[in-house]
Amino acid sequence: MSTLSLQTPDAEKRTASGPARIFRLLLRDPLATLAFAFLVVVVVCAVAGPFLIGDLIEKPNFRARNMPPFSLEQGFAYILGADTLGRSLLARLVVGARNTLGIATAAVLCSLVIGGTLGLIAGYSRGALGNLIMRATDIVMSFPSLLLALVVLFSLGPSVPNLVLVLAITRIPIYLRTTRAEVLEVRERMFVNAAVALGASHSRLIFRHIAPMVIPTLLTIGAIDFATVVLAESSLSFLGLGIQSPQFTWGSMVATGRGYLANAWWVAFWPGLMILLTTLSLNILSNWWRTYSDPQQRWRLELARRHRK
């Protein structure tokens, strides 16, 4: 239904949706704010952590062996306890953030770029090539992604690049199908027809008219997908197929700690909790973003403020 505005009908002002405005709305939702703050901390850890406390992770401290958490006996670095070699768990969590987030970011970027490009081709060309791409996607999709990853990782050997490759391959179909569906929809839109009627070339249609409409959707999916990829990487590392010692991610830390469950539960507990909190924060934020970006639902965020006042 169309309604009229009570405010000054200044179109530019009303449709402004700058970062400042988004941030103001975000702060009105305590859960989303918390999730955002947590992610900022994790990212800071991933970027700066290894420089600051990188040496702590390898330093065995025999007096701290299997030290339980919540004790300041060995200093603040041991607040979350220590593993069987007496290495600070806090330090290892901070440093582990880099590999965990790094691998996931690389995998998401790879699948986004490859899937997006192939989807664009499959959606735009409609020819035999498009069909071939879709059939290949069907094959990848017709098989559980973790099992596919297992087979590939076992054949190629576990390493960080292979891990990224495998994670990317299993996620490519999502981007590919979304892009293709969007392209099929966008190319039927009137403004693309209008450009064709003006005589626009294929490259102009693709890069000027179609791609700019599809990319925001892809970025949104990428953000949502990030949590899934973090979980997938953790599962692989947990099964021993992901990252190999001496490098580690949160997932492989859980795997290491599993053996000491009975006498040092904290070794496996904290890294798992970090994974949970990270993916949960990502999901909370993307959930919030979905509400924000849907014009039919956005008023709910405005309403939250009114009740609080």
Added chain:
Amino acid sequence: MFGYVFKRSLQSLVAVAGLLVLVFFLSRLTGDPAYLYLPLDSTEAQRQAFNELHGFDDPLYIQFGRYLADLLHFDFGTALSRNRPAMEVALEAFPETLKLAAIAMTLSLVLAIVVGALAATKPGGIFDRLATTISLAGASAPDFWVAIVAILFFSVSLGLLPTSGTGTPLHWIMPIGVLMLRPFGLLTQVVRGSMMGVLTSPYIKTAQAKGVRRTKIVFVHALRNALLPVITVAGDLAASLINGAVVVETIFGWPGIGKLMIDAIVRRDFALVQATVLITAIAIFFLNIVIDLVYAALDPRIRHQTA
């Protein structure tokens, strides 16, 4: 109708064939099985004999041709690690996974529909906020970690549940619980979102204008429409339950197909890998057909579609 199933089968056949080719060649890349199956001090000659016996000394394309020829006779090869026909081993394990997955999926679907639908009737309310947070947590939790923590808590600390194995009904509780987490979380989100969308659609206004009661609007008029996108997601999730099964079966020592497959890969038991892959692919194929039929049953527009 039959034309449709036929077409779909043909498409899937191509996909399954592609998969088998992929798995056949990839698994051969993992290395020489002779090193795993013969004693460490075995001689070159012994390994040669082993490979000749199992045909691993032929060029890959010949091995592949033989594999295809055997397939036509429903001979899926021998599982090296067990010395039994590979398909027999796989078919023993498959029902274990199927039972686990079916129960987990049914429970999470029913629970998700009820919780998601109720949450959508009053968005922003207390129940909705609670349901949203819990379902998001379910979708975000790393299942292997939850499984470990559950063992720590229910088995080690409280001593209530067995840590692993099968046998008593108690053995089912933790595997099913862990397996349910992700489907329940994701499905609740989908049901809620889809329901909220449907509740603003014009035909809901019509029902209100007719004077239909709110509960009937939600559970009769809206729910059937809201379920359409849920079915698709549920199908994808059911297929990927096999994923979860690998982790859950490994941790809880459940003798299912996921554990069997990972064992087979680790032990370079090629015939067994291929057999398990084939079974999973066929199961997923049937699942997809069932999903399409359910979809058609729910939506008459699909049944009558001509354009």
Added chain:
Amino acid sequence: MSTAPILAVENLTVDFLSGDGRFRATDGVSFHVHEGETLVILGESGSGKSVSASAIMGLIDTPPGEIVSGRIRYRGEDIVDMPAERRRDLNGRRIAIIFQDPLAHLNPVYTVGWQLAEVFSVHGIAGGEEARRRSIDILRRVGIPDPETRMDWYPHQFSGGQRQRIMIGMAIALGPEILIADEPTTALDVSVQAQILELLKKLQREEGLAIVMITHDLEVAANMADRIVVMNSGKIVEEGPAREVFTAPKHAYTQRLMSALPDHDEHKERADEAEGAPVLEVRNLTKIYQLSPGMFGKKKALQALDNVSFVLRPGETLGIVGESGSGKSTVARLLLRLAEATAGTALYRGRNIFEMDRRELLAFRRRVQMVFQDPYSSMNPRMNVFSIISEPWCIHGDILEKPRWEERVAELLELVGLRPEHARRFPHQFSGGQRQRIAIARALACDPEVLVCDEAVSALDVSIQMQIISLLADLRDRLGLAYIFITHDLPIVRNFADRILVMKSGRVVEEGMTEALFRNPREDYTRMLIQAAPKPKWDQAQAMAS
């Protein structure tokens, strides 16, 4: 009418929350309706007319909606603060509603029989076989053929007109006293529209219904109304007996609105018949669509165009008129090579368009331009007006050198009645009419000689439609353009087109000079299209009296 009104809305103010703040949809709106009377609420989109209807039925979701103040009285009793259970009982039994888009308002996954029978069961009047029997009666009454079978059909299996009949059946099933009709014929073809309006009038005569009809269509309003309320920007600007409001509007807004009514008496004949070699010559144009089979369906072919031939001479305006499914838009798509023709030729200055190579096609596309139906989707939302209008110059590099673009865009904007500073804005910051002006400016950017307008004004409000058409007429005189003007609305082209082609089911059924065709239509179908435009109620009364 001296008796108390059956329904009265008093001082109704409704606000809505949206992502961008709070909007006032209706502001102190009051109106009433008596038994057996038809009140028409007339307004353009955004006037708040539908919101009052939703408020009467209790269909406003709160939040985001909020009824700030006001009362709605049914037989004197306020229903805004009525207990939910009693209010629910009024819906469907005493007050019923039909909507603009019947397909969207029928539940897609249940049979129409189920949805009809529900009306009886919900109010505890009948259930099971009895409800089914009554539902069949209702379907028969609203003119659905073979109701026993059709009961078990789903909404998507009916035509648009039939769906609206089903909605009407559902609304009148329990013999309500008040029927609210919210734009009931807007989505329908003119011929179907006339039938639906007739049905509503018949039911009103038989049942003594009070009808509150909400519409933006002046002719529909005149055809139905006893009294009229005119709304603009959430407020009532004028109210009175239909004939007075139409013939002697008092408020400036109403006067502007009424001036948009096509004038049937006066017709200015344009200069003599166009001469010269034809710009476009279409011969035996045929298009067959191969429909892909559905999940369980069979392959089907749809003949969209069947041997269509016509010519267009320089500076001439050809109107192509037809209802939905007549193939009129397919003609435009084929001519601009947006789709491939199955058979036939289309000669542009002697060259077959369908056989042009890339270079020829590029040159052709400079000379023949198109204005699309929906100004909301025909422009890339991420490009500003400057980029939109200058796009032809990016594509055809030799039209204009870059330093002059700025100046030329400003010229074009002024030509179509916009301001040069609009160039930096984005499409969503303009109204529908303004956007259509931008689309015209874009089409003019490469100096075309033919402009194909596909339903170019049908998405616009009536008062805007006339402005755009006079802009097109003005440009024709100044730039010597030839038009192919495709529309479903025959009266609208009367003062604009030189020649008219009437299409039905992919064929040309009649062709002729505009005035001759209006005066002496040869085909029944053309006659029906001309007469389908609803006549004012007061004229009908006179006609009946005499």
